[in-house]
Amino acid sequence: MTEFSPRIVAFCCNWCSYVGADLAGTSRLQYPDNIRIIKVMCSGQVFPSYILKALELGADGVMVAGCHIGDCHYVSGNKKAQERVETLLRVMKTLGLDPRRVRLEWISASEGVKFANTVKEFVEEVKELGPNQLGVRE
Amino acid sequence: MPHAGRWQVNEMKSVLVIGGGIAGIQSSLDLANRGYHIYLVEREPSIGGHMALLDKTFPTNDCSMCILAPKMNECNAHPNIDILSYSEVMDLSGNAGDFTARVQRKARYINEEKCTGCGDCTARCPSKVPNEYNGNLDKRKSIFLPYPQAVPRVMTIDREHCIYLTKGKCGNCKKVCNAGAVDYEQKDTFVDLNVAAVIVATGFDMFDPTHMQEYGYGKYANVITAMEYERMICASGPTGGHLETAPDKEHPGKIAFIQCVGSRDLQHNPYCCSVCCMHAIKESILAREHYEDIKPYIFYTDLRAVGKGFEEYAVRGEKEYGIKYIRGRPGQIIEDASTKKLTVWYDDTVNRKVKGLEVDMAVLCTSLIPAKGSDKLAAILDIELDEYGLYKSRDELTAPLDTRRPGVFIAGYCQSPKDIPESVAQGSGAAARATEVAGGAYI
Amino acid sequence: MKQIIKRTKAYYCVECGKCSGSCPVARVNEGFSPRVIVERALSGMKGEIEGDRELWTCLTCEACTTKCPSTVKFSEFIRGMRSSAFNSGYTSRCSQGGLLHSIQRVQSYRDLVQNRLQWISDDLKTSTEGEVLYFTGCLPYFENLFSGFVNPLEIARSTVKILNKAGISPVVSPNERCCGHDLLWTGNVETFQKLARLNVEMIKESGASRIVTSCPECLRTLKLDYADFLEGTDIEIVHISEFISSLIKNNDIKLNRAGIMTYQDPCRLGRHMGIYDAPREVIKSMGELVEMNKNREESSCCGVSAWATCEGNSKQMQIERLIEAKSTGADMLVTSCPKCLIHLRCAVHNQIPVEKEKVDIPVVDLTVAACRALAGE
Numbered sequence: 001m002t003e004f005s006p007r008i009v010a011f012c013c014n015w016c017s018y019v020g021a022d023l024a025g026t027s028r029l030q031y032p033d034n035i036r037i038i039k040v041m042c043s044g045q046v047f048p049s050y051i052l053k054a055l056e057l058g059a060d061g062v063m064v065a066g067c068h069i070g071d072c073h074y075v076s077g078n079k080k081a082q083e084r085v086e087t088l089l090r091v092m093k094t095l096g097l098d099p100r101r102v103r104l105e106w107i108s109a110s111e112g113v114k115f116a117n118t119v120k121e122f123v124e125e126v127k128e129l130g131p132n133q134l135g136v137r138e
Numbered sequence: 139m140p141h142a143g144r145w146q147v148n149e150m151k152s153v154l155v156i157g158g159g160i161a162g163i164q165s166s167l168d169l170a171n172r173g174y175h176i177y178l179v180e181r182e183p184s185i186g187g188h189m190a191l192l193d194k195t196f197p198t199n200d201c202s203m204c205i206l207a208p209k210m211n212e213c214n215a216h217p218n219i220d221i222l223s224y225s226e227v228m229d230l231s232g233n234a235g236d237f238t239a240r241v242q243r244k245a246r247y248i249n250e251e252k253c254t255g256c257g258d259c260t261a262r263c264p265s266k267v268p269n270e271y272n273g274n275l276d277k278r279k280s281i282f283l284p285y286p287q288a289v290p291r292v293m294t295i296d297r298e299h300c301i302y303l304t305k306g307k308c309g310n311c312k313k314v315c316n317a318g319a320v321d322y323e324q325k326d327t328f329v330d331l332n333v334a335a336v337i338v339a340t341g342f343d344m345f346d347p348t349h350m351q352e353y354g355y356g357k358y359a360n361v362i363t364a365m366e367y368e369r370m371i372c373a374s375g376p377t378g379g380h381l382e383t384a385p386d387k388e389h390p391g392k393i394a395f396i397q398c399v400g401s402r403d404l405q406h407n408p409y410c411c412s413v414c415c416m417h418a419i420k421e422s423i424l425a426r427e428h429y430e431d432i433k434p435y436i437f438y439t440d441l442r443a444v445g446k447g448f449e450e451y452a453v454r455g456e457k458e459y460g461i462k463y464i465r466g467r468p469g470q471i472i473e474d475a476s477t478k479k480l481t482v483w484y485d486d487t488v489n490r491k492v493k494g495l496e497v498d499m500a501v502l503c504t505s506l507i508p509a510k511g512s513d514k515l516a517a518i519l520d521i522e523l524d525e526y527g528l529y530k531s532r533d534e535l536t537a538p539l540d541t542r543r544p545g546v547f548i549a550g551y552c553q554s555p556k557d558i559p560e561s562v563a564q565g566s567g568a569a570a571r572a573t574e575v576a577g578g579a580y581i
Numbered sequence: 582m583k584q585i586i587k588r589t590k591a592y593y594c595v596e597c598g599k600c601s602g603s604c605p606v607a608r609v610n611e612g613f614s615p616r617v618i619v620e621r622a623l624s625g626m627k628g629e630i631e632g633d634r635e636l637w638t639c640l641t642c643e644a645c646t647t648k649c650p651s652t653v654k655f656s657e658f659i660r661g662m663r664s665s666a667f668n669s670g671y672t673s674r675c676s677q678g679g680l681l682h683s684i685q686r687v688q689s690y691r692d693l694v695q696n697r698l699q700w701i702s703d704d705l706k707t708s709t710e711g712e713v714l715y716f717t718g719c720l721p722y723f724e725n726l727f728s729g730f731v732n733p734l735e736i737a738r739s740t741v742k743i744l745n746k747a748g749i750s751p752v753v754s755p756n757e758r759c760c761g762h763d764l765l766w767t768g769n770v771e772t773f774q775k776l777a778r779l780n781v782e783m784i785k786e787s788g789a790s791r792i793v794t795s796c797p798e799c800l801r802t803l804k805l806d807y808a809d810f811l812e813g814t815d816i817e818i819v820h821i822s823e824f825i826s827s828l829i830k831n832n833d834i835k836l837n838r839a840g841i842m843t844y845q846d847p848c849r850l851g852r853h854m855g856i857y858d859a860p861r862e863v864i865k866s867m868g869e870l871v872e873m874n875k876n877r878e879e880s881s882c883c884g885v886s887a888w889a890t891c892e893g894n895s896k897q898m899q900i901e902r903l904i905e906a907k908s909t910g911a912d913m914l915v916t917s918c919p920k921c922l923i924h925l926r927c928a929v930h931n932q933i934p935v936e937k938e939k940v941d942i943p944v945v946d947l948t949v950a951a952c953r954a955l956a957g958e
Binding site: 047048049050052053055056087088090091093094095096097133134 | 675677678679680682683684686687688690692693694695696697699721722725726
Binding site for chain 3: 351352398402403404405406439465466467468469470472473475483484485486487490491492494
């Protein structure tokens, strides 16, 4: 039996976290390749439905990464992201989906290390949670 | 005899005409003038039908009563015509050429021979009820003439509202009647008539749009039916010819006519009532003749102007009388509770815009439906009804005025929706058909 | 498309325009006209209709369908065209970023184990098997999303309380799925069918012969659209307002006076299902009813349908409806649909384009109001 290799989707905002991810790359920091990065202009742009859709389509984990509170390029976009992810987590609990599959992080452009570590941690957690059953087609 | 061949001259028999509207009147006169004896049975207190309630007729804008009254009087004075008003046919037995019709003569509590129609009784009657002959816009007394030109000119006591008949009090009319014509003891009577043929010309009734909530009839003061409008604009009507709008009785600035209310509607009557496009144009023209500044709008689905001179009438309406024709059946009328003005919401299908038009008065051109009791009468006469409740012709194409029962003929709106000229024509046509069984000269 | 036209009698259309004249959306949105869509369909313009953004603007409120003189079933027609568009690859417009539709789709997965009974407090009696099933619908999810300005689960609690008061301990299943109404009306017929099958299994397992629901959309869907799936069973489906009304008639419960109320007829309960009187009887037994100008069949939709289009036009409709309600002078606006409740409250939750006094009438659910007014509580 092959070991479960989670598929993670990460929404990274253009101004901070994506640059942070870049930095991790240019610094040659190792982090698992289970992650697919989707660049958005702001973490606030990520609707809860995108996260849920990713899970619907089979993602085992979804990460949303944005600027630290107070540093958002659009002033309050990341606050919106926080509210939205909180709403989504409530929904996931009711739906019976494990809320640990969704993670919200604030990663600045200079935090390449934080990015890499966050991804490593998250992949390990999701490995323990096991594959997302929704992705299994009937 | 000017023609070759053998003639047989039979004794001229009697014909029963059921319905004293314009078609029935025409049949009666045609036959009576040829020497036949006519029994004209009408269930209202007066003959005349709906034509008597109109102000003017299209497309000539002739005064309706001015054309009708002479004919009504001719019927009354004609030696060959017996008018049985306030009466209904209860049974018809026998065959073509030899029918026996049982007619119920409802008690009007007035001796028809003695009553002169002077009106002293009406003046003293204390009982007022909504006047159905004026679209319920005003009141009449319980002893009444439906309208000044009523034929026969005798009073009728409305047994449901007369104080003496219902409660045993009053009796004013009897006291003031100089002719001694009031007779509270009168009973309904039955007469048996021996006739050779029957012509049914029972006409129509008006569709009641109250349950069509979208138009707000009955809820909004300024939404009225076309018949109410006719009575309002008629100089002998309840408002003396003035169009009055709530709340201050001012005449309307903008008036909307809504066609096909209850017609061409699979949820109500699928057929086209055939006259409402034309009468809306007529009513708009009348509105302009009364008030120079009035702006009429006609909301139509198809403008059906198919008779002689009708299209020209429609165009004249637009060019000379400022009628705006809008193709679009309105979906809703909403009233502003404080001003009582109405907003008509419609889809202007030509310009493809959905708009709301603010008007002061909306006239619903309601459908004309088979006369109440048509189904009962059809069973009595043993004739069929079509899917709309109108009487069925033996053959729509070749024998439209015949029914499945030989000797029973139909004419006018009760056969199919039509206007006054066509009703007159069918009246004459039915008269000609009736002669086939009613005697006269045959080859 | 020919099948859709045939099934919905769209070919009867005479272009009279009464539909667009009745349409509440057409009055605020110039680009939308029911008549034009039918005209296009009859001209064979399938692609144009499917690709048209305005296909999703229709509220399927049936204001047009009830009036059409040619008896064209317009709401079914739109439903069919949306399904056709979906199959051609178009996605529906979705409000709330499509979250509600996602939630509903997720519920179509057989092995999902939801956590949806947290709202059942100790004073409420429910069962796992029984004759009466309470179909909750999406209320737990609405609570997750909208608890900032509305309490959807209070409707659920009130419903169970009233059922308990009538001596019924309803089945509330943890395996209940969304009835699928929104997915069905936005073209996703396949997922709707999955949800239907799962729900019917759940219903049969419960042994219920009667289903009570507090949502008119669930009512319509269970009664009409599940007909094929429920074939062979003899299950009665009622709306809570009908149930309360019959309890009052039989003197099983009594309601105290709650005030002067005006009532919003939900589209699905009113025009779709023809239920106008039962909610009114409940209201009259707990106070006075003042009707708005546009009531019963003329009632105006709350502005959003199936979580599809929600935009400025919707807000305009909602504000106009609230102004109409406030001007009746009633103490509160009562509605018997959780969605009407949410949409009308949402309209005044953030920015209000008119003076607050014009629209600040409280919007209350009928079941919640009845529960609060229960005599002897």
